[in-house]
Amino acid sequence: MVTDKERQRLVQLAGLLDATTQRAAEHRVTYKLAARPGSIASGEEKDAPSQGLHDDSYVGAYSISRLMIVVAEGHLEAMRPVLPDKRFGISVLARAALEASARAWWHLEPNVGIRERTRRYLSERLYSLHQNLEVEDAAGAPQEARNAEARMGAIEKEAKDQGFEVATNKNGHPFRIGGEDRPGSGKLITAMMSSVHETMGPFMWKHTSAIAHGTLYALLPMLEETKDPFDSKQKGVTPAMQVGDVEWAVAVGALGHAEAFLRMCEVLGWDAAMWNKWRLLELWQPLIKERFGWQDKDE
Secondary structure (H helix, E strand, O other), X not given: OOOHHHHHHHHHHHHHHHHHHHHHXXXXXXXXXXXXXXXXXXXXXXXXXXXXXXXXXXXXXXXHHHHHHHHHHHHHHHHHHHHHHOOOHHHHXXXXXXXXXXXXXXXXXXXXXXXXXXXXXXXXXXXXXXXHHHHHHHHOOHHHHHHHHHHHHHHHHHHHHOOXXXXXXXXXXXXXXXXXXXXXXXXXXXXXXXXXOOOXXXXXXXXXXXXXXOOHHHHHHHEEEEEOOOOOOOEEEEEOOXXXXXXXXXXXXXXXXXXXXXXXXXXXXXXXXXHOHHHHHXXXXXXXXXHHOOOOOOO
16 A cells, blocks of 8 residues: 555655756767767777777777666666555665666776776676576577677687787687676675665665575565455465665666766766766765765765
């Protein structure tokens, strides 16, 4: 049962989600997804040939970041129709948005240089193919598995041609480029959200993961008692989040996206005024303070 006051809060949340995704889309149209002259990205693109990097590799390093941010926005948009029902899926979508945003945030680290950015891009592609290979093996699809292995070999060659070291695993598959592993999502989310609050990232990653994986401690508080529709003498339960938990999930998903989008603006030289994270935080200070004791920077 949703009260009128709760319904109003949910309408406000829907408005925030709409504004977030619409403004992001408008920003991309304004700048045509291009790096502005004098930006970090434009400088890196000029340096790339002298560092022996292929066009496809260093251009792809920026493209994958844009893709991940659009994916995060897709998860935020998917929250919109399920807000009124306060379903578990809102937390699952928040988790997915955080994960995609954090991956983009990592690829868009401002001062790593084009060579490291390219290495991360090649590592991302290689990780993807390892996941693909596992899926094809599980599906019993040997031809598709061989195709994945062939694409791994192509990435290995591409990396070595550009001067990167490539390590192989016991199966002979390339798995590490440049001596550094691809960081996990939890580590990246913790780092990305640390500018908001040091415990927000790890808490929300673990909590939303528990909901996504059906862990009881996270699910049981979100059950509401109802009448059994088939037996009036019996009671049942239905899944429903508290409005405060819905607000919190949406807030964290939106804040993660904002952190990644801010980095994209910084690297590509776009105007980031509308994405100022402290302005965005003003909308969510009460929730953040309540959960984590977070204080304004000036307090």
